[in-house]
Amino acid sequence: MNTAEVAKKFKDLGWKNGLDYDRFSLRELEDRTVITLWKLRNYGPTIPQVLETQNNLQVSWFSDAVKKISTRKSPYETMLRHNKYNRTKGQPVTPDMVEAAAEQAIAWAKVQDLDAQLQAYRVRPLHLTFDEYGPAHLAARALCGDIDQLRHYQDRYAAGHLEEFGHGGHIHPNRLHINTDTIARAIEYAEGMIARGEARSPTVAPSS
Structure with missing residues (x-):
């Protein structure tokens, strides 16, 4: 896959794509939004591709407060950032791998205690x-x-x-x-x- 294909797969799964230093895709859930920063790394024709993701959690009432107090201009203000980077290797990375990363991000977001x-x-x-x-x-x-x-x-x-x-x-x-x-x-x-x-x-x- 290439970067455009990864972005399209996220979009097909109901996510919205954006760019703020890093590429990100976001999915609105019932009371929170999961934001996944992602990169597709290519190291050469004989080395597996790597889809690297980091999950973040946005909550509207918290984001609004931070923005009004700090006047920061970020398009998204996260409440929680998962310190762990998830890395999926494939030769090449496939749409199923992107879907699995998206499902993992949603599962992580749902269990966080706001x-x-x-x-x-x-x-x-x-x-x-x-x-x-x-x-x-x-x-x-x-x-x-x-x-x-x-x-x-x-x-x-x-x-x-x-x-x-x-x-x-x-x-x-x-x-x-x-x-x-x-x-x-x-x-x-x-x-x-x-x-x-x-x-x-x-x-x-x-x-x-």
Whole structure:
């Protein structure tokens, strides 16, 4: 198979194809979307082709919160990324192999516990959220209505305790995703969740 044929097979199976640095195919399920990043690798005529896939999970309510708090422009904002790469070898890779990879991705996505993942972001130690986990942590706090904790972050940040947020000389400024603006937007988002009675948990997580 070639790349166009792999993409067509995903499409024939009901997936939508896209490109964002890597090729990806996505499939909307009942309450979540599975996104599979994939590459078709060719190493030579005598070496098997390799279909390499990595599965990601998108949830609309989580993605919306992250995007509004961080203002990131990614076409998809994942809630969970499977660290494992799946590699299927074939000489050549066949449509059945692509279908098996698609079925595996759907099966993986269906068993993920969304509430558990939300809580994992929510209780992540604050000083470890300087990277891409920063917006996810703020979003989880906002979605759960942790307004007092977010205001505590705002006060500590304003007082100059930046080390609590992972800010250090070894970290490039472009990677500092928790700052005055994102904290303020998280507070605003949390206020909206509380006002609408949509906060996802009444229990305030332990302070970071």
